[in-house]
Amino acid sequence: MKIIKMVGQLFVSNSVKRLAIFSAVFLLHACGSSSHHTEAVPNPTIEGPITGSPYLNSTSFDLASVGYEQAEYFISGNARNFINDDELQSNGKWRVKIGASALYKTRIVVYRPIDAHKFNGTVVIEWLNVSGGIDAGPDWTMAHTELIRQGYAWVGVSAQAAGIDGSGFNITGFQLNLKTVDPARYGSLLHPGDSFSYDMFSQAAQAVLHPQNIDPLDGLRVQRALAIGESQSAFRLVTYVDALALSARLFDGYFIHSRGHGSAALSETPQTAVAMPATVFIRNDLRVPMMMLQTETDLFGLDFYPDRQADSPMFRLWEVAGTAHADTYTLSVGASDLGNDPNIANVLSTAAPIPGIIECEHPVNSGPQHFVVSAAIAALDNWARNGVAPAHADRLEVSGTPPAFVLDSVGNVQGGVRTPYVDAPIAKLSGAGQTSSILCGLLGTTELFDSTTLSSLYPNHATYVAAVKTSVDNAVINGFLLPPDGELIKVWAQASTIGNP
Secondary structure: OOOHHHHOOOOOOOOOOOOEOOOOOHHHHHHHOOOOOOOOOOEEEEOOOOOOOOOEEEOOOHHHHHHHEEEEEEEEEEEEEEEEOOOOOOOOOOOEEEEEEEEEEEEEEEEEEHHHOOOOOOEEEOOOOOOOOOEEEEHHHHHHHHHHOOOOOEEEEEOHHHHOOOOOOOOOOOOHHHHHHHHHHHOOOOOOOOOHHHHHHHHHHHHHHHOOOOOOOOOOOOEEEEEEEEHHHHHHHHHHHHHHHHOOOOOOOOOOOOOOOOOOOOOOOOOOOOOOOOOOOOOOOOOOEEEEEEHHHHOOOOHHHHOOOOOOEEEEEEEEOOOOOOOOHHHHHHHHHHOOOHHHOOOOOOOEEEOOOOOOOOOOOOOOHHHHHHHHHHHHHHHHHHHOOOOOOOOOOOOOOEEEEEEEOOOEEEOEEHHHHHHHHOOEEOOOOOOOOHHHHHHEEEEOHHHHHHHHHOOHHHHHHHHHHHHHHHHHHHHOOOOOHHHHHHHHHHHHHOOOO
């Protein structure tokens, strides 16, 4: 069942610890040096680090145990809102001008290597997701094992009002915004509305990349900055890229993850309301690389299909087979994953990834999204760092009217980014299949094969292990899986009982 289009700008995130819904010029860059044009973006006032622990829906383990530290800062200033200078077209080549301005005060959360020598020079700046009524970092949760092992710095930006004061769309109904959860700590924050979110995001990046009095990265020498966002945040990054990327010039690359049809409003009431195109493509004149990653759910559940576009010199689209908008990793096991447990590669079967909070009629998706997200961010970093473009990926196969996925003999989609989860499958993995609620509809399904099907595919254990190895090796060669994650999957397959009598 198609998910209602209004849900297009949401993501549901979870932290086991919080029990909250888990609602997320190129040649110069290629030489490994940062050349940020920043005259157009004000540098905000920064305060901190703020004493005590920040409230954020994120990973649940102690960052110090993996050589990282966290800090929180308040930033404030005067944010601009932007309106169209002419009619906005689907091609994304938008011209905008300053509309109104308003005072704001928000926060950023920083995760950075304790040992400066382990910093790899890249800071990832994530537009925090707010669809669950709480600030969440879904891309940090999905990719943190790779970010940590390679020494990235990460910054989460509270760019939207819903995360601060609860105003805005909230799929869960939970009031877990910053001011509600900790009014003493966050009571002074001020958000003038999401029309100003784009400039607030730019100013947060400015504070990180060009610190004046207080340095949020504590002296780390930044060479590259990547902007990332998932689901609702991806909708806003689409608008940010088409409207502001060429003028702000703060970022060396963009990762847009799980967007849907169209894009977020550039400006909305009570500011000047701007009519947005129904279909929105990423502009084809970007000077820095852009990675876009989409799940099966996103194509039809969030109606992304009309917004598909071809790869170009600065754009790559990866559509990942066997994936859903959110899954068992993002909802259950990802928050505590340290990157060294082969059981993370297992295909789980649970209809209640968060018992008592998220309970669906069918087992939710347990596909490879998080592994491919890590590979995509690594590929984007290499692209920005060395000028090496990632591999082109086949699109997920679609046919018919209305369009629908083309499935293989065991029910998995054909085409797209391929991994062992669909090329050496032990389950039917889909981005659809739930009908009990809008929330569950984002989580897809897992249908483990019965013993008869498994026996027909893998007459013995060695056959299964060999099939996994072949698929892993192909995915690693193409850059769709990272070598450490591929080895983890192989170890799990070897230890499994698949193919045994």
